[in-house]
Amino acid sequence: MSSQAPTTSESKQEVLDLAARFVCPNRVETFQMLGSPPVMGRREGHYFWDFDGRKLFDVHINGGTFSLGHRNPEIVAALHEAIDRYDVGNHHFASEGRARLAETLARVSPGALRYSVFAASGGEANDIAIKSARWATGRRRIVSLIGSFHGHTGLSLPAGDVENAKLFLSDGAGREFEQVPFNDLAAMRKALAERDVAAVIMETIPATYGFPLPEKDYLSAVKSLCDEYGSLYIADEVQTGLGRTGKMWGVEWYGVEPDILVTGKGLSGGMYPIAAAVLSERAGGWLREKGWGHVSTFGGSEIGCHVALQVLKILERPGVLENVQEMSEYLGEGLLRLQQHHPFLKGIRRCGLVIGLEFDNPLGGVLMSAAGYEVGLWAFFAGFERSVLQFKPGILIERNECDELLLLLEKAICLCEERLEAGVEGPSV
Ligand SMILES: Cc1ncc(COP(=O)(O)O)c(C=O)c1O
Known part of the structure; x- marks a missing residue:
């Protein structure tokens, strides 16, 4: 796609050059190719401002990390409070923050989940x-799903992103990790039938695959298969948890009542890293026998716990989850109206404010990411299904902000349609 992005300011170019020299050259190059190399400057609520001053409505929100908005004032206050009182703490000791957060997670989690083991990232928690x-x-x-993503750490990597696991010779010896197609119960039964599977790890709605919705009874049937064959069900709720679908999980x-629930991203309120694996009595049995079976200096830092407790407090407030449902319906109606005028918007996948927009072009999501950047919308394509744009507004969004968002989306769609009609070549990612 020919880049119509405005010229890059000197200060932004300096950051991009440094990042290319000392951080990750290929990432910088890829974003340049997409015509959308953002460098985050100021940030507030649903928006962030590029170093160039461009205001962007953020509906990527880093996979749910900024679900309560950028620098939510209540989260900022909780962080200030925490740093006035605590440091990261000593991970060997019992701590008030960890204990209270674990108790809260057990209370708000489905079924009989009990123990929390804390981490600094979703991958570690997986x-x-x-x-x-x-x-x-x-x-x-x-066993996991083809198209799933569970992080890039030692075990989460081969469980999900197989291509990058291969890059680092980490794709799992022999049949240690197996992937089956989404919504295919027969394939799942076959994978579990030998009774040698420890766990099935499932993203509830696979994000990097473009949020395809599970068929109505698919997930509960997978859980029944797990029970039948003695495997555990791990619900990776890193993107779909914490209210994003209109329910807590x-x-x-x-x-589904999973044996293990994994949460991260938004648990930090976007301010201080924290993630957790919430375990059933059975899955957490090792905690009764081997207190040091898993250790992490920064996992469950006391500052992170304080912030996460504030996140959960906000989510439990009356009206917050209801707002997700209402805004989902409202946006859903607007999206349907857009679709009537723009057949380029081929499909709408929506569960609460977890939304994937499918476009009528194999690279439609990529084209829309670039066009969005130009009109003031920051949305990112789904890495494993590039016809889809991930569209994930913050959960505190209001009606007038939905209207603004729909206008920006329509502008980006029009820009893409014009370019496709003119035969402008897209990026080759
Ligand atoms: C569903 C899911 N699980 C796990 C992870 C890994 O989280 P982290 O990047 O914090 O390790 C991600 C990250 O995008 C994710 O989307």
Whole structure:
């Protein structure tokens, strides 16, 4: 796509040059190719401002990290309070923050989940989930979905992003990790039938695959298969948890009570890293036997716990989850109206404010990311399904902000349609 992005300011170019020299050259190059190399400057609420001053309505929100908005004042205040009182703490000791956060997570989680093991990232929390399932079952194999993403740490990587696992010779020896197609129960049964699978790890609505919605009874049937064959069900709720679907956890829509629930991203309020694997009595059995079976200096830092407690307090406030539902319906109606005028918008996948927009072009999501950047909308395509644009507004969004968002989206769609009609070549990502 020919880049119509305005010229890059000197200060922004300096950051891009430094990032290319000392951080990750390929990432900088890829964003340049897409015509959308943002460098975040000021940030507030639903918006962030590029170093060039461009205001962007953020509906990527880093996978849900900024679900309560950028620098939500209540979260900023909680962080200030925490740093006035605490430091990261000593991970060997019991701590008030960890204890209270674990108790709260157990209370708000579905079913009989009990123990929380804390981490600094979703990938680490998924590693803990997999280790716990292996301990509980005495089995090694892990089954996941083709197109799933669970992080880039030691075990989460081969469980999800197989291509990058291969890059680092980490794709799992023999049949340790297996992937089956989404919504395919027969394939799942076949994978579990030998009774040697420790766990099935499932994103409730696979984000990097473009948020395809599970068929009505699929997830509960997978849980029944797990029970039948003695495997544990790990719900990776890193993107679908914490109210984003209109319930506290996405699995609640599908009647699943997982053995392990993994949360991250938004749990930090976008301010201080924290993630957790919430374990059933059985999955967490090792915690009764081996207190040091898993250790992490920064996992469950006391500052992060304080921030996460404030996040959960906000989510439990009356009206917050209801707002997600209302705004989802409102946006849904607007999206349908847009679709009537723009067949380029081919499909709408929506569960609360977890939304994937499918476009009528194999690179439609990529084209829309670039066009969005030009009109003031920051949305990102789904890495494993590039016809889809991830469209994830913050959960405190209001009606007038939805209207603004729909206008920006329509502008970006028009820009793409014009370019496609003119035969402008898209980026080759
Ligand atoms: C569903 C899901 N699980 C796990 C992760 C990994 O989280 P982190 O990047 O914090 O390790 C991600 C990150 O995008 C994710 O989308």
